[in-house]
Amino acid sequence: MATEPALPFSIVSVVEDVLQKHGSRLSDIDLASRKAEEASSRRNEAARWLRNTVGNVGGKDMLAEPSEEDFRIALRSGIILCNALNKIQPGAVPKVVEAPSDIDNVPDRAALSIYQYFENVRNFLVTVEEMGLPTFEASDLEQGGKSSRIVNCVLALKSYSEWKLGGKNGLWKYGGNPKPPTFVKPIMRKNSGPFMRSLARAVSLGDKDSLLSDQSSSNDAVLHDRSEGGSIPSLYSLVREILHDKKQEEIPIIVESLLSKVMEEFESRVIIVQQETPKTPREDKASSKAGNSNLEAISDEEEREENEDVDIKQKQNHDVKYNGDEESRSRILKQQTIIQKQSENIQELKVIVHQTKEGMHCLHKKYREDFINLGKHLRSLASSASGYQKVLEENRKLYNQMQDLKGNIRVYCRVRPLVGQPNNPGIIRNVEEDSISLIMASKNGKEVKKTFTFNKVFGPSATQGEVFSDTQPLIRSVLDGFNVCIFAYGQTGSGKTHTMSGPNNLTEETVGVNYRALRDLFYLSEQRKETIHYDISVQMLEIYNEQVRDLLMTETSNKRLEIRNSSHNNGINVPDANLVPVSSTADVLNLMNLGQKNRAVSATAMNDRSSRSHSCLTVHVQGRELTSGNSLRGCIHLVDLAGSERVDKSEVIGDRLKEAQHINKSLSALGDVIASLAQKQSHVPYRNSKLTQLLQDSLGGQAKTLMFVHISPEPEALGESISTLKFAERVSTIELGAARVNKDSGEVKELKEQIASLKATLARVKDGELEHFKQPANSITDSPRSKSQLSSIVPANWTSGSRKLPRDDSSGIEGSKKAAPKLKRRSLDPEEIYTSLPTWPHPRAGVNGNDDDKESVSGNWNSRSMNRDENLTTDESVTGQSEVESKQSYSPLLSVEVATTFTNDSDELELTTSECSEPDMNWQSHLPKTTAISNVLASRPNKSTHYKQAKNLETRSMISSSTRKQPNLVSQSRKHSGSIDAKRRSGNAK
Numbered sequence: 001m002a003t004e005p006a007l008p009f010s011i012v013s014v015v016e017d018v019l020q021k022h023g024s025r026l027s028d029i030d031l032a033s034r035k036a037e038e039a040s041s042r043r044n045e046a047a048r049w050l051r052n053t054v055g056n057v058g059g060k061d062m063l064a065e066p067s068e069e070d071f072r073i074a075l076r077s078g079i080i081l082c083n084a085l086n087k088i089q090p091g092a093v094p095k096v097v098e099a100p101s102d103i104d105n106v107p108d109r110a111a112l113s114i115y116q117y118f119e120n121v122r123n124f125l126v127t128v129e130e131m132g133l134p135t136f137e138a139s140d141l142e143q144g145g146k147s148s149r150i151v152n153c154v155l156a157l158k159s160y161s162e163w164k165l166g167g168k169n170g171l172w173k174y175g176g177n178p179k180p181p182t183f184v185k186p187i188m189r190k191n192s193g194p195f196m197r198s199l200a201r202a203v204s205l206g207d208k209d210s211l212l213s214d215q216s217s218s219n220d221a222v223l224h225d226r227s228e229g230g231s232i233p234s235l236y237s238l239v240r241e242i243l244h245d246k247k248q249e250e251i252p253i254i255v256e257s258l259l260s261k262v263m264e265e266f267e268s269r270v271i272i273v274q275q276e277t278p279k280t281p282r283e284d285k286a287s288s289k290a291g292n293s294n295l296e297a298i299s300d301e302e303e304r305e306e307n308e309d310v311d312i313k314q315k316q317n318h319d320v321k322y323n324g325d326e327e328s329r330s331r332i333l334k335q336q337t338i339i340q341k342q343s344e345n346i347q348e349l350k351v352i353v354h355q356t357k358e359g360m361h362c363l364h365k366k367y368r369e370d371f372i373n374l375g376k377h378l379r380s381l382a383s384s385a386s387g388y389q390k391v392l393e394e395n396r397k398l399y400n401q402m403q404d405l406k407g408n409i410r411v412y413c414r415v416r417p418l419v420g421q422p423n424n425p426g427i428i429r430n431v432e433e434d435s436i437s438l439i440m441a442s443k444n445g446k447e448v449k450k451t452f453t454f455n456k457v458f459g460p461s462a463t464q465g466e467v468f469s470d471t472q473p474l475i476r477s478v479l480d481g482f483n484v485c486i487f488a489y490g491q492t493g494s495g496k497t498h499t500m501s502g503p504n505n506l507t508e509e510t511v512g513v514n515y516r517a518l519r520d521l522f523y524l525s526e527q528r529k530e531t532i533h534y535d536i537s538v539q540m541l542e543i544y545n546e547q548v549r550d551l552l553m554t555e556t557s558n559k560r561l562e563i564r565n566s567s568h569n570n571g572i573n574v575p576d577a578n579l580v581p582v583s584s585t586a587d588v589l590n591l592m593n594l595g596q597k598n599r600a601v602s603a604t605a606m607n608d609r610s611s612r613s614h615s616c617l618t619v620h621v622q623g624r625e626l627t628s629g630n631s632l633r634g635c636i637h638l639v640d641l642a643g644s645e646r647v648d649k650s651e652v653i654g655d656r657l658k659e660a661q662h663i664n665k666s667l668s669a670l671g672d673v674i675a676s677l678a679q680k681q682s683h684v685p686y687r688n689s690k691l692t693q694l695l696q697d698s699l700g701g702q703a704k705t706l707m708f709v710h711i712s713p714e715p716e717a718l719g720e721s722i723s724t725l726k727f728a729e730r731v732s733t734i735e736l737g738a739a740r741v742n743k744d745s746g747e748v749k750e751l752k753e754q755i756a757s758l759k760a761t762l763a764r765v766k767d768g769e770l771e772h773f774k775q776p777a778n779s780i781t782d783s784p785r786s787k788s789q790l791s792s793i794v795p796a797n798w799t800s801g802s803r804k805l806p807r808d809d810s811s812g813i814e815g816s817k818k819a820a821p822k823l824k825r826r827s828l829d830p831e832e833i834y835t836s837l838p839t840w841p842h843p844r845a846g847v848n849g850n851d852d853d854k855e856s857v858s859g860n861w862n863s864r865s866m867n868r869d870e871n872l873t874t875d876e877s878v879t880g881q882s883e884v885e886s887k888q889s890y891s892p893l894l895s896v897e898v899a900t901t902f903t904n905d906s907d908e909l910e911l912t913t914s915e916c917s918e919p920d921m922n923w924q925s926h927l928p929k930t931t932a933i934s935n936v937l938a939s940r941p942n943k944s945t946h947y948k949q950a951k952n953l954e955t956r957s958m959i960s961s962s963t964r965k966q967p968n969l970v971s972q973s974r975k976h977s978g979s980i981d982a983k984r985r986s987g988n989a990k
């Protein structure tokens with residue numbers, strides 16, 4: 001509920017002003033007669049009441065209308081007063097000294113009066129004061145005293161008596177004019193407080209009636225406590241100061257006049273105040289709100305704070321208005337000013353806070369929008385990344401499909417330039433992109449041009465880089481989990497080693513396929529490192545006289561290495577050979593250097609550095625997809641075959657002859673395998689030679705094969721060249737099924753490894769290879785033996801990425817040169833190469849640094865690997881069974897016959913010897929081509945007349961002369977197979 005606001009001025013201030021304005025005139029008022037009348041009236045009233053109450057005292061009655069002197073004398077003894085008091089309140093004065101009945105006879109009347117005076121008057125005054133009634137001084141009973149105060153006291157008693165007789169209870173409050181403290185020291189009794197407090201309350205703010213009644217009326221009694229305030233002492237003193245020297249009878253008139261003036265002043269001030277009353281803070285706030293839209297957002301809390309401020313101000317205003325102290329008023333005004341300024345500052349701060357909140361809100365909104373947009377952007381990026389991965393997968397798949405369409409056996413032909421005559425074409429007449437024409441002399445002396453077609457033909461001027469550019473896609477397939485075989489075929493001196501390794505003096509331009517292939521592997525694996533982790537390791541093997549040797553051994557060892565089923569050994573078919581991890585091309589060069597040093601080479605009549613052994617650099621790649629954990633493995637065999645020329649030209653005897661026989665045998669076995677693959681026979685005779693065993697996992701439907709056929713342009717090499725080209729042309733017509741990627745999920749891979757390990761252990765136990773059982777050495781880093789070998793191969797400071805063989809390695813090369821003075825070997829010293837190779841950018845990096853994105857890993861690895869797993873055959877070592885097969889399939893012709901014989905048998909042997917015998921292989925029938933290849937091989941010129949030794953004839957009998965002469969190869973081969981076998985057996989017996 002709303003309360004009336006306090007007035008901005010006090011009663012005291014009004015009375016002060018009125019007194020200042022009219023005080024002098026008040027004193028001029030002649031009120032003597034009125035005062036006298038009023039005093040007489042009041043005295044008579046008091047006298048009558050005493051008379052009625054006390055009656056006769058001492059035989060004398062109080063006069064009804066006594067004079068002032070009579071009234072004083074009558075009361076001077078105190079007896080009437082005490083008796084009157086006891087009448088009102090019995091026992092109030094316990095002992096009243098009565099005057100003797102014969103008071104007139106008392107000798108010392110004056111002394112008795114004094115006695116009475118002291119006892120009765122004192123008791124009366126004390127009691128009256130305790131009752132809260134106005135008192136008077138004892139001297140007022142003497143002559144010259146103020147009888148008006150005695151009258152007041154009596155009238156107060158009368159009023160009290162009437163109040164009490166009226167049956168009222170509680171505290172009786174007297175509003176009369178008490179005795180001023182300045183006249184006499186008040187007698188402070190314990191019960192005097194209530195009377196003084198009631199008087200003080202009566203003269204309070206707005207209680208002008210009580211104030212006036214105090215001074216004027218005889219009905220001075222009941223006043224109501226209606227106000228509170230702290231102005232009583234000031235107001236009291238002001239009025240008292242005006243009235244104290246006035247006569248009793250003048251007071252009512254003075255007060256009346258004063259009151260009227262005060263009323264006028266008061267009313268005028270109220271009017272002024274009402275006119276000047278400022279708008280309330282709430283109204284201010286409302287108008288401020290209307291004018292300032294910014295403040296509309298001020299919260300309720302702020303409004304409450306504002307109201308509190310306003311309340312404080314009002315309270316302070318109130319204090320100021322009602323506090324007459326100018327000093328405190330100015331102090332409060334200062335505080336108000338400060339508060340006002342602070343309030344303004346607060347308002348400014350509130351505006352700033354409001355604006356800041358608005359800004360924060362906007363920022364929050366903006367950030368939220370940005371966040372949402374960022375999320376959308378991220379989602380689209382994630383979607384794009386996912387799509388990109390799918391595109392990559394598809395790209396890889398298409399890439400490998402494209403490779404498949406090109407054929408999994410590809411044949412490239414390369415013609416070496418004529419030695420010392422680079423511009424002399426020799427027997428080569430024309431070289432196209434995919435064909436080569438030779439000039440042959442016919443029987444009648446005319447020249448006959450013979451053309452052969454291949455996947456690619458490189459003329460004498462083709463560079464090493466050009467040759468490799470068409471090989472590169474196969475290298476990438478290795479990282480996609482395919483097996484690849486690249487081998488160089490051709491007669492001695494035709495340039496096989498030049499293509500695979502490079503010439504004697506290696507430069508950036510002249511390094512061969514081996515080095516470039518590994519460099520590509522490292523480059524691509526680095527590009528794919530975000531998705532796939534690759535481990536690359538290398539083996540170097542040599543097949544010499546049908547014995548497998550480790551070219552990475554550091555000590556001379558005649559230990560025969562066994563070739564095993566690679567599926568049992570994590571893709572490694574010669575587990576006992578050193579397998580050296582490599583991480584840079586420098587590692588590769590060092591290893592190739594070591595292998596070159598260990599390679600068995602021997603002099604021949606045709607080429608002082610021709611190798612009479614097959615060398616094979618095998619690179620094993622293990623990949624692990626970082627996201628899925630799937631693993632894949634691929635390997636590439638880089639084979640530099642021994643010379644394919646016929647033995648009679650080599651003019652060798654003894655050991656050289658034996659070497660030639662083994663070489664021919666292995667090359668014939670290679671021809672058998674390829675012919676079988678062309679026939680899509682269920683059995684492929686891989687076991688007929690160490691070479692085909694070694695390359696088994698990289699020949700056929702599981703792999704991609706590239707044959708480099710090398711041709712010498714010399715006229716005297718024409719026969720060998722024609723023979724080689726015919727063989728190669730037939731091979732180039734072979735179409736195999738799609739290659740399969742070797743990819744296992746992590747679980748399948750683990751299980752397969754366990755199975756392979758168990759079966760390998762079982763096989764070794766059967767073979768009595770307990771030592772191997774105890775120390776399986778799949779990797780040079782896995783077995784102590786391999787580690788010791790590695791430490792002997794590699795110096796202690798040879799670490800990955802910076803491996804270099806010491807300088808004295810070249811002395812080792814020199815040593816080998818001394819051992820074989822006719823032989824040269826090319827330098828693979830990394831330092832030599834590096835000094836001649838300033839920088840070696842990736843061939844395609846300059847065009848598009850993201851080749852891998854274009855040609856990448858194939859898809860559906862899992863499905864393929866699962867199919868492959870399901871088709872796993874009985875696990876038996878491929879070793880130890882070649883004898884059986886060699887009897888059945890010795891030459892291409894025989895292989896056709898044998899295949900025809902065994903195709904429907906599907907004996908266990910076939911199932912266990914080749915994964916190519918899987919029933920789901922997509923072989924195509926090319927029977928006429930089979931005849932053709934037979935013709936190619938059979939149509940080799942009968943060089944028996946050139947053989948200078950009878951043993952050479954036996955060697956050449958691998959391809960039956962009678963068969964070669966017959967066009968119907970199949971029937972003829974069948975017809976003569978028995979005699980061929982007889983010849984071979986005879987030769988073997990010799």
Ligand SMILES: Nc1ncnc2c1ncn2[C@@H]1O[C@H](COP(=O)(O)OP(=O)(O)OP(=O)(O)O)[C@@H](O)[C@H]1O
Nearest residue numbers: 416492493494495496497498503607609610611643
């Ligand atoms: N394309 C070529 N360009 C230039 N020189 C070549 C080329 N091919 C081979 N030669 C050179 O011909 C010679 C014989 O080559 P290479 O040793 O590579 O023959 P090969 O077939 O490996 O012989 P072998 O069977 O005895 O190992 C070497 O001096 C070699 O540098």
